[in-house]
Amino acid sequence: MKLLCLLLTLFTVQFSEAQSDPLTPNMDFKGLWVSKFQDSVLGNTVEEDRLLAYASGADFNYLILTNTYFMLDDDSTSLNSTEMLLAGFIEKAHDVYQLSIHGNVGSDATALKLKQYNQSADVDPIQRYDGITYECEFYNSNTNGPCNTVTSYLNQLINIKTYCDGTLGSNNSSDLVCEVYIGGGGSPGAFVNTNPTPSQVATLIEFSDHLLLTYYKSSPSTNGGNFFNYSEARLEMLTSPGLETKIVLLLKSRDTDGNNMYDYVANHSGTHIEALKDPYYSWLDGTTFNPALTDGFMGNYANYQSDPVMYPFGHLETIRLVGYTWFEQFALLEISDSLTLGVSDHPYTSKLIVYPNPAKDEIRFKSKDWTKLSIFGLDGRFIREEGYKNVVNVIDLPIGEYLLEFQWKNGSITREKLMK
Structure with a gap:
């Protein structure tokens, strides 16, 4: 009985210390x-x-x-x-x-x-x-x-x-x-x-x-x-x-x-x-x-x-x-x-350059890896879609701000703002 009490006492002390x-x-x-x-x-x-x-x-x-x-x-x-x-x-x-x-x-x-x-x-x-x-x-x-x-x-x-x-x-x-x-x-x-x-x-x-x-x-x-x-x-x-x-x-x-x-x-x-x-x-x-x-x-x-x-x-x-x-x-x-x-050195930084921006009649790109370009108004309104090309004509776009969404060969998406 004394041994049991001693063990219980030791367990209680150790448990208390562990809790603290x-x-x-x-x-x-x-x-x-x-x-x-x-x-x-x-x-x-x-x-x-x-x-x-x-x-x-x-x-x-x-x-x-x-x-x-x-x-x-x-x-x-x-x-x-x-x-x-x-x-x-x-x-x-x-x-x-x-x-x-x-x-x-x-x-x-x-x-x-x-x-x-x-x-x-x-x-x-x-x-x-x-x-x-x-x-x-x-x-x-x-x-x-x-x-x-x-x-x-x-x-x-x-x-x-x-x-x-x-x-x-x-x-x-x-x-x-x-x-x-x-x-x-x-x-x-x-x-x-x-x-x-x-x-x-x-x-x-x-x-x-x-x-x-x-x-x-x-x-x-x-x-x-x-x-x-x-x-x-x-x-x-x-x-x-x-x-x-x-x-x-x-x-x-x-x-x-x-x-x-x-x-x-x-x-x-x-x-x-x-x-x-x-x-x-x-x-x-x-x-x-x-x-x-x-x-x-x-x-x-x-x-x-x-x-x-x-x-x-x-x-x-x-x-x-x-x-x-x-x-x-x-x-x-x-x-x-x-x-x-x-x-x-990071891939998204050097992947794409859109110029001139602000644009007047056309925009050009320093990249050949994108496959599709979608143009949106800043209100989210879809305007048109383009397949890959070196130059995209934007003469028909009214003066304002636009969102360019590029789809890449690997399926990823990059978005850029365009001023006109």
Whole structure:
């Protein structure tokens, strides 16, 4: 009997210790959040490939595209010209660069547009979105729209998760990823600062695949201080008994306020990618890259048993870190010149040149691999079709903007804008 009691005691202690261990972090998600996507990237082949080559070469594995509301139409029966360009970009991201694509939405209405786009008969599986990134700043009266309370925020999230779970992504075998941004610490009304009830936190976790948690601190240009301490209180708020909370750290590099990391990245001694990974790994264990940044998430677990006062958050056993996302791309464009390297080696960059553009009477092509050209108005209206030729007459087209859709010998599609 004494032996049995001893064994039970040892088992209980070991089980308790195992339960207090942190869930092993991983990097399933390495994202790049692209602002002003429609205005600055979409439809410009050079900028598209510049962005995709950079993201792929820097070991990102997914992009978050803004402007979803403006790019997608309510009409799910056919694609408009912008949706055609978008379909071509997503196909290129998947096929050539092996990047997944998320659509940034601010409401369940926009998420429904994305669902309808993915389910359109005119969209091939390789042209579908892979996830939805929900960003509803209900605390900001200038942007919140119908989402202006914590309750409406969560109600829309429930609808969005339903759309994600019922919509196939590009691999045609799994549902969309439901990614949820919960606001930064600098926004007074953000979810992370509203002292939500335990049931609200449980709803947030249950109806998301993972959360984007802003990771920054005051005066980020300095190496001193503790990045982790600026976020750990919010991690404690995001724990919920019996539920695993998956966190993707969102790092910001906008030059807009003292809490973002623009100066830190600009002044980093290594590359911009090292500047990104530096705080991520340091935040995890406090030693891998730059121990001056933080004691670290993992370090809190290691020290919790011996000093629970100094490391009060060592009991966050339901938190799992699953990656990082970098925001925003255009700050990186200013910081790093590496974006201009290596783009011409990618097949979609050098495949096709249409000239002159703007055109007057005719257009010519520096490629012989396309087999069919379809001309559309920007409203999606089909105008005419041409077989391969060196010169196409466009004298009959009124002055305006058009979409050229090229079909290649291998069956793939490329789209270009034409000005006349």
